[in-house]
Amino acid sequence: MKRRSIIAAGAAALALPSVRAQGIPAGPIRIVVGFPPGGGTDALARILAQKLQTMWNTTIVVENKAGAAGVIAADLVAKAPADGSVLLMAHINSHAIAPGLVPKLSYNVERDFSPIVRVGVTPNLLIAWPNVKSKTVKDIVAEGKANPGKLSFGSAGNGSAQHLALEMFKNTAKVDLLHVPYRGSGPLLADLMGGQILYSFDTMAAATPHVKSGKVLAIAQTRINRSKAYPDLPTLHDLGYLGFDASTWYGLVGPGKMPSLYVRRMNEDVNKVLEMPDVKEKLAAVGAEDAGGSPLDFERFIAAETKKWSRVIKDAKVKYEG
Numbered sequence: 260m261k262r263r264s265i266i267a268a269g270a271a272a273l274a275l276p277s278v279r280a281q282g283i284p285a286g287p288i289r290i291v292v293g294f295p296p297g298g299g300t301d302a303l304a305r306i307l308a309q310k311l312q313t314m315w316n317t318t319i320v321v322e323n324k325a326g327a328a329g330v331i332a333a334d335l336v337a338k339a340p341a342d343g344s345v346l347l348m349a350h351i352n353s354h355a356i357a358p359g360l361v362p363k364l365s366y367n368v369e370r371d372f373s374p375i376v377r378v379g380v381t382p383n384l385l386i387a388w389p390n391v392k393s394k395t396v397k398d399i400v401a402e403g404k405a406n407p408g409k410l411s412f413g414s415a416g417n418g419s420a421q422h423l424a425l426e427m428f429k430n431t432a433k434v435d436l437l438h439v440p441y442r443g444s445g446p447l448l449a450d451l452m453g454g455q456i457l458y459s460f461d462t463m464a465a466a467t468p469h470v471k472s473g474k475v476l477a478i479a480q481t482r483i484n485r486s487k488a489y490p491d492l493p494t495l496h497d498l499g500y501l502g503f504d505a506s507t508w509y510g511l512v513g514p515g516k517m518p519s520l521y522v523r524r525m526n527e528d529v530n531k532v533l534e535m536p537d538v539k540e541k542l543a544a545v546g547a548e549d550a551g552g553s554p555l556d557f558e559r560f561i562a563a564e565t566k567k568w569s570r571v572i573k574d575a576k577v578k579y580e581g
Contacts, residue, residue, distance in 0.1 A: 283524060284344045287318040290511075291336050291347050293329030299464040299545055300329075303378050303509050304348040306541055310532040328419065329353035330361060337371035341514040343521045348378070349512045351420050351568075354561050359569030360418045360579050368565065373517040374557040376529045379547025380508040382482040383424050383460045384467075385495070386475045391457050396479050396498050399458065400432045407435035413447040413459040416440050417580045421447075423568060424460040424481055424505035426575035431500050451475055462507050463488065463546035481505040488546045508564070509547070510557050526554050 288311075290304045301323060308319040324332040333353040339345035347353075354368050366372075385396070393399045393410075403410045414422035417440045429436055439456050441447040444465045450456050452474045463486065469475040480489055483496045483504050495503040511529060513522065532538055533550045542550060571577075 283315045283521075284317065284342060286344060287320060288315075288343070289320050289322050289345050291332045291345065292321060292323050293325060293327075293332030293348075293350060293353055294323065295325045296323055299381070299462060299507070299547075300348050300350050300509055302464075302545060303542075303547065306538055307348075307378065307511065307529060307532060310535065310538065311528060314528055314532070328357070328416070330357050330364070333357070333372075334365045336512070336514055337366035339514045341373070341517045343513060343517060343525065345514065346375070346525075347372070347512050349510045349561075351506070351508050351564065354510075354512075355508075355564035355568050356418065356420065356423065356572070358565050359572040360577065362579060368561065371515040373513040373515055373522050374554050374561060375511040375513060375522055376526045376533075376550075376554065377508065377510040377552055377557045377560060378529070378533070378550050379542055379545075380482070380506045380549045381463045381546040382480040382486050382489075382494075383421065383505055383507060384463055384470070384477050384489075384492075385428075385458065385460055385479040385481065386451065386466050386470065386477055387458045388451055388454045388456070389473065389476045390454060391476070394476060394478065396495065399478070400434050403432075403434040403436050408437055410458065411437045411439050411456040413439045413441055413451055413456040415444045415447055415461070416442060418572070418577055420505070420507050421460045421462075423571050423575075423577070426577065427503070427505050427571050428460070428495070428500075430571070430574060431495075431503055448475070460505065467546070486546050486548065487543060508560075510561075522554050 290308055292301045292304045294300045304321045308321050312319040324335055329350045329352045336345055336347035357364055358368055393402045412425050425438060444461055447459055451459055470477045477492055480486060480492050480494050485494055530551045
């Protein structure tokens with residue numbers, strides 16, 4: 260970095276009186292979550308908040324601002340002061356899907372956020388009502404081709420990560436399937452367990468309790484490599500759909516133009532937290548893997564995901580229903 264840039268960064272840090280010299284806010288910190296309490300995003304934010312509060316000796320509050328699949332929370336943080344006092348638990352919806360889906364999105368992911376660190380990536384599961392006729396991917400595709408537009412696949416809503424996983428599958432397998440949108444995973448899973456719909460892609464965290472109880476059948480998973488939580492369940496990549504990757508992911512970001520001192524310190528400390536044995540155990544319980552890395556790693560990951568999902572949205576002609 261040039262001397263002038265270093266001086267400017269130092270001046271910016273000194274201009275923020277609420278921030279300690281080592282890059283941690285002196286006052287309370289808010290981690291904003293774009294979904295209600297109890298979901299995967301909220302759970303990961305609370306794990307980090309608990310550990311960082313002790314590490315930084317400051318109050319950290321998780322604040323739930325649900326609505327518009329995380330877009331409302333992202334907009335709030337994009338407009339917050341860049342002093343590290345307000346952070347966002349970013350999600351695939353707010354940072355990779357919304358840019359290609361939402362017309363006139365109120366924020367720009369590249370300009371209005373400072374990537375800090377990726378917190379976890381989880382596969383979706385292809386799940387089914389246990390009494391379906393076709394219980395393998397091969398049979399689902401064959402039945403779908405024999406009955407175009409008839410096999411029902413639920414999702415958590417139009418343009419949701421689950422819906423786009425379905426659209427990616429339809430395009431990859433060259434099969435016409437019936438999309439049935441719901442308002443969230445709860446009603447979707449209730450109808451799937453009751454046989455009102457036959458299949459769905461859903462997050463591992465939401466689906467796993469019902470898979471374990473036998474109320475839904477797990478058929479495949481959607482990352483390239485198998486999750487440690489499901490070592491015997493094939494991926495769609497394993498089954499011949501090479502490169503198929505429809506993951507749900509989470510990460511910590513701040514407002515745009517956060518001084519690099521703060522981003523670097525927060526990144527280092529969150530990486531330490533992610534290596535703690537009890538934290539690794541909690542992440543594994545919700546299927547979250549591939550956590551950590553540098554801010555640049557996370558920035559490049561977001562850019563690649565945005566490009567991928569924008570292409571899926573365009574090819575499938577998915578329209579925003581806000």
